[in-house]
Amino acid sequence: MADLLAKQGIYFDEVDKVCILEPEISKQTNDLKETCxxxxxxxxxxxxxxNKFIEMVDQLGKEVENQKIKAIGARNILQSMEKQKETNQQQLQAVIAEKSIELxxxxxxxxxxxxxxxxxxxxINELTHC
Structure with missing residues (x-):
């Protein structure tokens, strides 16, 4: 009888509920649903x-940009100090040259x-001895 009903597209599941789908197809459908x-x-x-990774990369990028700006600032200060040192050295050399000439x-x-x-x-000796 179950075969006759199965040929008509009526099936019974494991708890004897009437189903339209084959039990195997129903099981595969449920498995696919769980998998999905x-x-x-x-x-x-x-x-x-x-999203967390993107946030971390963005934060790291901002930090890198900040460090880059600090490095550029430090480099500019260093270059300024070097130029000031050269200027001071030239002034001292000019003073040394002036002092040498005066000496x-x-x-x-x-x-x-x-x-x-x-x-x-x-x-005086000649005048005093005469």
């Missing part, structure tokens, strides 16, 4: 993980004054 639900749950979980002038003046002193001492 698992897939959807996994996709939702994957989407959450992907030479003073040495020449000293030699001249020493000659004058010697000449005057000679004259």
């Amino acid at each position: 639900q698992n897939y959807v749950e996994r996709m939702d979980e994957f989407q959450k993980i992907a 030479e002038r003073l040495k020449i003046q000293l030699n001249s004054l020493q000659k004058t002193e010697m000449e005057q001492n000679e004259i």
Whole structure:
């Protein structure tokens, strides 16, 4: 009798409920439904993980950009300091050159004054001995 009903498209499940689908097809359908639900749950979980990853990458990108700006600022300060150092060095070299010239002038003046002193001492000696 079950075969006759099965030929007509009427089936009974394991609890003797009347079904239109074959029990095997009904089981496969339910299995597919569960598989799809698992897939959807996994996709939702994957989407959450992907969103967290994207947020982390965005945050990391912002941090990298901030560090890049800081590095550029530090490099600019360093370059400015180097230029200032060069300027200071040039100024000091100019002062050294000026002082060297002044030293030479003073040495020449000293030699001249020493000659004058010697000449005057000679004259004083001559005048005092006469």
